[in-house]
Amino acid sequence: MSQSSQPQSTTAPPGPGRPPTFAEAKNRRQKVRAAGLDPNYWYPVLQSRELGRGEVKEVVFWRRSYALYRGDDGKVAAVENRCAHRQLKLSVGHVKGCNVVCPYHGWEYDREGHLAHVPHDLFGKKMPNIKLGHQPVVERYGLVWVFFGDPARAGERAIPTIPELEGADAWGHVIADFEWRAHHSMIIDNVSDFTHAYLHRKFRPFEDATLKKLETVGDRVYVSYDTKVGRGPISGLFVDRDKVNTNAMDLCYEYPYQWSNTDDKIKHYCFVLPIDEQTTRAFFLFYFKAFKVPGLPIGLPRWAMDPLLRIAKHTLVGPLLQEDGDAVEAEQEGYNEHWQAPIAELNPAVHEFQALTIRKWEEYLASVSERELVKLEARRA
Ligand code: FES
Ligand SMILES: [Fe+2]
Structure with a gap:
């Protein structure tokens, strides 16, 4: 690679063991995997x-x-x-x-x-x-x-407003968080890209997904799938399919957050904390309007939902998300080795998520002083 065409950098030139910085990146994937998130959120x-x-x-x-x-x-x-x-x-x-x-x-x-x-x-x-x-x-x-x-x-800036978690009628909810050795954009790609049903063939949180809508509006990428939601043996016990349409899901990358909505009755947020280029803490907040009592045509009392969700966190939610964690950590390892490989991405939604992350990081970099840019680069070195 010609060094003369490289942007000026205080760090060593990229090599097989070091993917390019944002300034050095030559294509969309290299850029997104080096992008930070705007701290002004x-x-x-x-x-x-x-x-x-x-x-x-x-x-x-x-x-x-x-x-x-x-x-x-x-x-x-x-x-x-x-x-x-x-x-x-x-x-x-x-x-x-x-x-x-x-x-x-x-x-x-x-x-x-x-x-x-x-x-x-x-x-x-x-x-x-x-x-x-x-x-x-x-x-x-x-x-x-x-x-x-x-x-x-x-x-x-506002913290996301979640009215379902406020007041006397607050929905049942559970939080699971993980620190993964992966770039934050890999996690955003993962959570809204339903082509990875194969990874979850044991828990089956979504299957047979067909992309029905993909629309970028400002700093949001809206995605809708027709998909079979929660067909695994445990979730099937508690989700009342007569009352919840589990054949479709809406998702959104609402920079820098991600959320999903199944029929206004099952929702989640994913919040990422970018620690560095290869480390991210991810917080998953799931909330549910109602559960049924397994085998009976009645709803589970609201007070019983959070304890049940705490059990589900250990038996279902945690192990399911750990599959994603293992996958994105393996993806990061693969990227570190093969960052020059051609891009082979089929889902157009992934392109949109990445374009939004890159644009927002470019906007942030354009907004900060030269002194701040030097500090950012020095921290990376
Ligand atoms: S009090 Fe902090 S180093 Fe002396
Ligand atoms: Fe997943």
């Missing part, structure tokens, strides 16, 4: 129950690390994950009241990243005026959401 980072009062954990968005902690008052904060003194990660420290404390010399930072306390001799100097970066945090639907973009823009 809300992204889930953890399930709320994973972060107790007084706990601190590291969360990463596109190689930017944050110390996520829950203070004694129950509120969650996301502070740049480095102590300004000697750059230790604050996530290896601990929480004191509503502050996070570095474990080395005990420097203490508040939720906004201000250095709030230094517990040792200041040698006659004034307390250093230090402020780390911090990001807006909200908890909703059992998830902790962080806005990783410009904090001043957080109000411009």
